[in-house]
Amino acid sequence: MIDDLAARLPLPVSRWYDRFRRFSEPLGATDNRRVMVGMLPAAVRGLLLQRGKQGTPVRFPASHDAWFDFGYPRDEPEMADLYERAKDGQWDGGRDLAWGTSVDPRDPDVPILPAGFLDFSVLRRAGVTLDAEGERALIHDIAAWLLSQFLHGEQGALMAACQVTEAVERFDGKLYGATQVVDEARHIEVFHRYLSSKLGKLYQINDNLFVVIDALMTDARWDMKFLGMQIMVEGLALGAFGSIFQLTREPLLKELLRRVILDEARHVHYGVVALRSHVRGQLNEAEVREREDWAFEMAVLMRNRFLAREVWEERYEGRVPWSVWAGFIQDSVGMEHFRRQMFRRLVPNLREIGLLGPRIRPYYEKEGMGAWFEGEAAPTLSPEDMLAA
Numbered sequence: 052m053i054d055d056l057a058a059r060l061p062l063p064v065s066r067w068y069d070r071f072r073r074f075s076e077p078l079g080a081t082d083n084r085r086v087m088v089g090m091l092p093a094a095v096r097g098l099l100l101q102r103g104k105q106g107t108p109v110r111f112p113a114s115h116d117a118w119f120d121f122g123y124p125r126d127e128p129e130m131a132d133l134y135e136r137a138k139d140g141q142w143d144g145g146r147d148l149a150w151g152t153s154v155d156p157r158d159p160d161v162p163i164l165p166a167g168f169l170d171f172s173v174l175r176r177a178g179v180t181l182d183a184e185g186e187r188a189l190i191h192d193i194a195a196w197l198l199s200q201f202l203h204g205e206q207g208a209l210m211a212a213c214q215v216t217e218a219v220e221r222f223d224g225k226l227y228g229a230t231q232v233v234d235e236a237r238h239i240e241v242f243h244r245y246l247s248s249k250l251g252k253l254y255q256i257n258d259n260l261f262v263v264i265d266a267l268m269t270d271a272r273w274d275m276k277f278l279g280m281q282i283m284v285e286g287l288a289l290g291a292f293g294s295i296f297q298l299t300r301e302p303l304l305k306e307l308l309r310r311v312i313l314d315e316a317r318h319v320h321y322g323v324v325a326l327r328s329h330v331r332g333q334l335n336e337a338e339v340r341e342r343e344d345w346a347f348e349m350a351v352l353m354r355n356r357f358l359a360r361e362v363w364e365e366r367y368e369g370r371v372p373w374s375v376w377a378g379f380i381q382d383s384v385g386m387e388h389f390r391r392q393m394f395r396r397l398v399p400n401l402r403e404i405g406l407l408g409p410r411i412r413p414y415y416e417k418e419g420m421g422a423w424f425e426g427e428a429a430p431t432l433s434p435e436d437m438l439a440a
């Protein structure tokens with residue numbers, strides 16, 4: 052019925068109506084008012100004002116402290132080891148990938164994503180019938196949309212890695228953080244190059260991803276930045292990249308993702324090392340509860356609202372109701388695989404750092420994420436594990 056009402060309004064009015072509707076949707080189910088209020092400014096900027104889509108540079112206010120240490124302590128062997136591994140693991144985004152590979156994003160013999168990624172019968176029932184070329188074109192758009200969101204997430208990771216390098220007090224963490232900054236720059240380089248030179252398409256940042264990035268960039272607390280970026284965004288990205296790595300048959304994209312995944316695995320490992328002792332040893336019960344609830348809200352936000360909205364706006368807005376499209380994406384085989392990989396990588400890390408206590412577990416179970424409670428966390432996974440299905 053709401054869709055019917057929106058469909059009868061002139062397009063500019065229905066878009067504003069829709070923005071308010073999405074803004075006013077409750078953020079999950081923990082009822083933690085502190086978390087809700089904390090997220091509000093990011094939600095206003097992202098969902099209501101759509102700051103990420105204005106075509107101009109976006110200012111994110113930052114208010115964290117930068118920590119120096121003129122004693123240069125090198126007293127954290129696990130972080131020091133990550134720093135050494137990061138230096139050894141550097142690669143060149145220009146030279147080390149076969150950019151000469153010819154890529155046709157609609158070639159059925161070398162698909163970017165498999166034909167079964169989407170269930171086109173859902174669209175047919177809504178009156179949209181696509182021929183084989185049309186189906187491949189839509190899958191091309193979905194692949195470009197996913198990789199565009201990866202790219203925007205990488206920009207968030209670059210800025211967050213800079214902030215985290217300043218905001219962490221531990222010196223081994225700063226040295227490691229510097230390597231993550233250059234890793235993220237390389238990821239931006241390769242995703243942007245792939246999108247512009249091979250897929251020929253770049254989508255704007257999704258509003259919900261904008262909210263997540265905004266919330267952690269503007270939070271002054273160093274551990275919230277770590278939790279938001281190193282655990283949530285990096286963890287989800289690791290699973291998302293792994294999913295596309297497994298599904299794609301296009302060799303250049305596969306190799307690009309393989310290399311990025313191995314970098315991201317270090318980033319998540321760093322987040323776990325930095326947060327484990329802090330959450331378990333230094334936070335009080337109320338502070339742990341707030342972070343548990345925040346992490347859960349973020350997980351649900353990323354899962355329920357990552358629905359290729361920008362593709363719908365470009366192709367079907369005004370023709371196919373949003374609810375039909377949302378179901379089409381949400382229930383597709385490909386996105387189901389995608390979500391499973393994401394939470395498989397994320398949930399064990401939340402357990403490892405101490406943010407998956409008995410109070411919050413039923414919330415995850417209710418959302419179907421309970422299967423990963425006992426999965427392997429980042430510090431015990433090998434590079435081969437990271438790439439495995």
Ligand SMILES: [Fe+2]
Nearest residue numbers: 205208235238
């Ligand atoms: Fe990255």
Ligand SMILES: [Fe+2]
Nearest residue numbers: 208285315318
């Ligand atoms: Fe990263």
